[in-house]
Amino acid sequence: MKLILNADVPNLGAPGDIVEVKDGYGRNYLLPRKLAVVATRGAEKQVEQIRRAQKAREIRDLGHAQQVDSQLKNINVTVPAKASDNGRLFGSITPSAVVDAVKAAGGPALDKRTVDVPGHVKALGKHQVQVRLHPEVTTELTIAVVAR
Known part of the structure; x- marks a missing residue:
C-alpha cells in the first residue's frame, strides 16, 4: 500500500x-x-x-532549540488538575496538558509529541518532564501540579 x-x-x-x-x-x-x-x-x-x-x-535548527531551551528554563509551569483531599489526582497529567500549561505561562509553543511525562503523574506537587526539542537538545522541565 x-x-x-x-x-x-x-x-x-x-x-x-x-x-x-x-x-x-x-x-x-x-x-x-x-x-x-x-x-x-x-x-x-x-x-x-x-x-x-x-x-x-518544528524547531528550525540547533540554535533555535537552544533558545527555546533557555525560555523553558525561565518559566514556572503550573498544571491545574482535579484532585482528592489527600492529594491524589482524578486521572493523570498528559503531554497535552503540559503543552497547554507552558503556553499559558507565556512559554513557547511545543508539540505534544515531544513531551515525555514519566510514568503517570497522579499526585499533586512538583514533577519532572522531558521535552525533546531537537535530536541534540533535550531539556528537563519542572511542572507544579496544583488542585483546581
Whole structure:
C-alpha cells in the first residue's frame, strides 16, 4: 500500500514522505490515526503543502532549540488538575496538558509529541518532564501540579 505520511512515524519516515507499507499496517494503524493518507495523484500534489506546514511547526535548527531551551528554563509551569483531599489526582497529567500549561505561562509553543511525562503523574506537587526539542537538545522541565 502506497501512503503519504502526515506526521513523523518512528522507523518509517517524516511528514510528506511517500512510503510503501503492508496493507494491514496502513489500513489498521496509519490511516485510522490520521498519520497517513492514501497516495493518489491529487494527494501527491499536496506533499509540498504538508512539508511546508510541518516546517512552520518544528524547531528550525540547533540554535533555535537552544533558545527555546533557555525560555523553558525561565518559566514556572503550573498544571491545574482535579484532585482528592489527600492529594491524589482524578486521572493523570498528559503531554497535552503540559503543552497547554507552558503556553499559558507565556512559554513557547511545543508539540505534544515531544513531551515525555514519566510514568503517570497522579499526585499533586512538583514533577519532572522531558521535552525533546531537537535530536541534540533535550531539556528537563519542572511542572507544579496544583488542585483546581
